[in-house]
Amino acid sequence: MTFRRIAITLAAFCGVALAPVPAPAAEQVVTTEYGMALIGLIIGKATFDTVIDDGRFSVKGRMSSAGLGQLVSKTGGTSQVSGRVTSRGFASERYGLDYTSDGKRWTSDVRLRSGRVIDSSVSPKRSSKEKPSYVPVQRAQLSSVVDPLSGLMIRTNDAGSVCRRTLPLYDGWSRLDLKLSPKARQTVSLAGYEGEAVICNVRIEPVSGYDRKSKGLQFLRSQTIELWFAPIARPDVFVPVYVRIPTTIGPLTLQATSVSVK
Template sequence: MTMPNSRSGVKRLGLAFSMMVAAGAGATAADAQFPSEVSAVYRLSFNGFDVGKYRFNSRYDGKSYTAKGDTQVSALFGAFKWAGNFTGSGSVEGKDPQPASFEMSTKTRSKTTSVKVSFNGSRVASVALVPNKNPSPEAVKVKPENLRNVLDPMGATLAISSANDADACNRTIPVFDGKARYDLKLTPKGREPVKEKRQSGQPAELLVCQVKYVPIAGHKPKDFVNPWIDYDHIEIALRAVPSAGVYVPYRVTVPSTIGAAVMTVESINITAANNQRIALKQ
């Protein structure tokens, strides 16, 4: 297996962080209305060293939602810096998000990229990329059928834990991020206790899901032959917050051959649909 150099390794794990934070922020339980607002701050670490923060905020007015996230990663003693910003909007059909738009921008010291995706009902209507380069001839072609009944990463943010306790870790989330179409396949892994410095009144237990990243289209097959990131054993630990009808991720782990990238909660503040306020702190 070819081992990436340190700079390449941190960069790819930064992208892995963005993939998982976009798919892992809180969403409502199946039998409750979306909270009016969820704000969260997560600490990002790589191989045991803190490398940045991820901040997330979602708002719901009873009909439509907006969700925003931003990531800041700095590693190699500041020699490498990576930033990502994500926004999404849409409506809610029953308990399921129906995305309308998604934007993502990333920036390093030498490169800036952006993606804009719009939806028309249950299908992707348009995609705009900057820089607008043709797909690699090695990439699996994205076909029209790959762009139906999919979620953008921020829509997946709201959908991934929109379930009851029995099936929160037993489902598949279809995602299109503007370039790649993939599935996040969740299966149950176990439960573990939560230690709180200040009692929140919520169940002190995590529901741990194993997540398999399944590439569908837009990817290069060679990148998934003996990959250095373990795409089969990504992990999301969810915490139920019954007072708000919401599951929130406490920890996301992306394992690799050179160390684990981990997103760990620092604080989560929730305003429930009934205006009850709930604060969770690690």
């Protein structure tokens, strides 16, 4: 697990999660944009297109470095997910990530059924044979997980319950828990939406698929991430609109800037 991949994963959360839950048999295309900044300087951008049609959904996203980020680290790629819309939310069936950073390529292809991973392939692969400090993923840890794109779309009629949960995340390489707890409420405004957001404190707890000696992960485990949820499209679907991640040189922020529905 790398600190950079965790940041990209959280960026993906913000981009896709602005998709609404549709009425039956009604297709909607949601285009969302957001910016990534480090200590206030723009370093990345992303666009996500979500299509929802008759109980099915699919999302395709494009991410790239921008501004100062283009000078420091050339990063870009795509992510996608597809699955079913259920009464409880979004049930993914296939998740994928393909991105390149500083000339190194990472790819992930995960297939799921009812929250259980049935197949997974990644490149590059990691193992304890390569590095003794690596903690391998066990199959028993993949029986109830969420993917990085649809995992943070929380369906509830109780805003107070949004931050009272633990989310079991799996991206093909790593299993980690995002432990949410309530913090505050705040009004947010972006192109296409204005309203109240629920603010959660988030702690990262690695389960498997990580290097025990990773200094970046050790730092992140000791920090608290701030994650804002808002009911963008329906009052019972709360989705991320802002993330603040501490880093050793200053805060990394991921912020939704616009949402449009067609």
